[in-house]
Amino acid sequence: QVQLVESGGGLVQAGGSLRLSCAASGRTFSSYAMGWFRQAPGKEREFVAAISWSGGSTYYADSVKGRFTISRDNAKNTVYLQMNSLKPEDTAVYYCNAVPSNRVNVSGDRLEYDYWGQGTQVTVSS
DSSP states (O other), rough: OOOEEEEEEEEEEHHHOOOEEEEEEESGGGGGEEEEEEOOSSSOOOEEEOOOTTTEEEEEEETTTEEEEEETTTTTTEEEEOOSOGGGGOOOOEEEEETTTTSSSSOGGEEEEOOOOOEEEEEEEE
């Protein structure tokens, strides 16, 4: 089992940047594929980015490709989401999630993921 805690959210102007972090408990972090999802008010939770256990494979939603970068540091049990060129439509609660890598390499399907954090709010003003 793994517990996930997100941080790094906040208020930023359009065009700005933020880096989200997700700290995972446990000593088997490297055996999990990780992902980021987001949910805006009144909308369904949507996929943002995913990364394999080694970091060798990544996958992005079209809406963030070229602006967001997912990465991980297995020695620090942490996954990151670097968000650049932020837009007002990126405003949402961002969630970190995990799934054992023996089941999933990378996935944009939220139903694949077993563990979720509590979320961190990102607000982009125009």
